[in-house]
Amino acid sequence: MKKVVKFGGSSLASAEQFKKAADIIHADASRVYVVPSAPGKRFSGDTKVTDLLISAYDKAVAGEDVTDVLAEIRARYDEIITDLGMNYSLEEEYEKIARHLKEEPSRDYIASRGEYLNGRIMAAYLGSEFIDPLDVIFFNDEGNLNSYKTQKVLSARLAETPRAVIPGFYGQGKDGKVKTFSRGGSDVTGSIVAAAAKADIYENWTDVSGCLVCDPRLIKDPAPIRYITYRELRELSYMGASVLHEDAIFPVRHSGIPINIRNTNRPEDVGTWIVESTCQKPDHVITGIAGRKGFCAMLITKAMMNSEVGFGRKVLQALEDNGISFEHMPSGIDTMTIVIHEDEFLDKEQRVVSAIHRLAQPDSIEIESDLALIAVVGRGMRSASGTAGRLFSALAEKKVNVRMIDQGSSELNIIIGVENKDFETAIKAIYEKFIAEDK
Ligand code: ASP
Numbered sequence: 001m002k003k004v005v006k007f008g009g010s011s012l013a014s015a016e017q018f019k020k021a022a023d024i025i026h027a028d029a030s031r032v033y034v035v036p037s038a039p040g041k042r043f044s045g046d047t048k049v050t051d052l053l054i055s056a057y058d059k060a061v062a063g064e065d066v067t068d069v070l071a072e073i074r075a076r077y078d079e080i081i082t083d084l085g086m087n088y089s090l091e092e093e094y095e096k097i098a099r100h101l102k103e104e105p106s107r108d109y110i111a112s113r114g115e116y117l118n119g120r121i122m123a124a125y126l127g128s129e130f131i132d133p134l135d136v137i138f139f140n141d142e143g144n145l146n147s148y149k150t151q152k153v154l155s156a157r158l159a160e161t162p163r164a165v166i167p168g169f170y171g172q173g174k175d176g177k178v179k180t181f182s183r184g185g186s187d188v189t190g191s192i193v194a195a196a197a198k199a200d201i202y203e204n205w206t207d208v209s210g211c212l213v214c215d216p217r218l219i220k221d222p223a224p225i226r227y228i229t230y231r232e233l234r235e236l237s238y239m240g241a242s243v244l245h246e247d248a249i250f251p252v253r254h255s256g257i258p259i260n261i262r263n264t265n266r267p268e269d270v271g272t273w274i275v276e277s278t279c280q281k282p283d284h285v286i287t288g289i290a291g292r293k294g295f296c297a298m299l300i301t302k303a304m305m306n307s308e309v310g311f312g313r314k315v316l317q318a319l320e321d322n323g324i325s326f327e328h329m330p331s332g333i334d335t336m337t338i339v340i341h342e343d344e345f346l347d348k349e350q351r352v353v354s355a356i357h358r359l360a361q362p363d364s365i366e367i368e369s370d371l372a373l374i375a376v377v378g379r380g381m382r383s384a385s386g387t388a389g390r391l392f393s394a395l396a397e398k399k400v401n402v403r404m405i406d407q408g409s410s411e412l413n414i415i416i417g418v419e420n421k422d423f424e425t426a427i428k429a430i431y432e433k434f435i436a437e438d439k
Pocket of ligand 1: 169182187
């Protein structure tokens with residue numbers, strides 16, 4: 001049995017948290033590869049080290065003084081080292097960073113130092129080998145992960161390194177220099193390492209006991225999710241649920257490695273299992289609810305649209321020509337609705353409308369804004385009858401006007417569009433009906 005364990009920023013924000021992480025690693029000999037994030041917030045209102053580093057970079061390029069912010073970064077690490085009782089110094093590393101900032105600084109290099117320094121401390125503290133991702137994780141010309149090269153080099157390196165610490169968040173860009181993933185990218189590193197190590201489990205240690213059915217800012221103490229499939233999670237994270245970086249699913253999914261989300265502060269909790277497929281019955285018909293505000297819809301009407309070959313293609317052409325991606329496209333006999341992100345659309349609105357008129361010659365185009373989309377996701381829906389009925393009666397009881405419905409053919413989710421102002425009420429109504437009343 002081999003496990004890859006990734007610790008998030010709050011799990012490594014102080015010496016106290018470091019000790020918890022070390023206890024977790026020592027409690028199970030199969031936890032052989034450790035992927036640390038940079039120190040995160042110790043309390044609300046605190047600043048993540050990655051943000052301190054980015055502000056140091058911004059100041060340096062603006063020609064401002066970086067002494068104070070560098071001192072703050074040093075203090076964070078030195079406090080961890082001292083409170084762990086270690087005889088260890090990062091002095092040379094701090095100097096390197098200060099020097100780099102004086103020359104032609106690279107934002108990615110500076111941002112990545114949070115993980116790098118934490119990895120060095122972690123490796124020294126555990127007495128483990130340190131592997132620099134700069135040597136083993138590679139990006140391609142487009143700036144995406146070069147999985148082929150990474151898997152080849154990293155697997156070979158891990159095969160000869162029985163235990164190691166590999167910092168998260170970065171690798172080597174095409175130019176040979178440090179390149180980072182997008183924010184939260186240590187999750188992706190953990191997944192890549194798990195795939196390369198052919199691990200049995202990828203444990204992702206954070207500050208919550210796994211995924212919750214709903215955003216806790218909308219529902220107080222929502223029920224936890226014990227098992228969720230990669231596809232369900234993808235649907236929920238796309239709609240705004242944030243547990244894991246979206247790109248973290250792909251490497252492990254490809255190799256069929258389950259992800260176990262765990263809480264560093266409550267290691268006794270089982271957490272959430274993210275798996276390819278499972279016959280574990282979901283606790284409820286729906287696995288999760290998520291949603292986002294800020295969409296708009298274009299209602300396009302044309303008499304006899306149903307028999308006009310190529311109408312849809314022309315409309316989508318207008319979107320493509322303007323570089324806009326759409327979210328949903330429910331259609332009727334002579335109507336077609338396109339749901340788009342407001343942010344993306346506002347600036348280009350009139351250009352898109354005139355392009356559709358020119359290319360597809362519809363009778364009319366109406367635009368509505370301030371829509372919210374809610375995804376009700378669950379593998380259990382396929383085998384339960386009456387889900388849609390319960391869903392819409394829950395919304396009707398709370399007088400929520402449903403503006404759009406889209407049920408994917410996978411029967412894995414039902415997407416409903418409501419007005420922004422009804423968003424919170426709608427989520428609460430769905431939660432009440434499917435989770436709270438279902439106990
Ligand atoms: N430290 C990076 C960030 O704050 C990456 C991570 O924590 O996963 O985004």
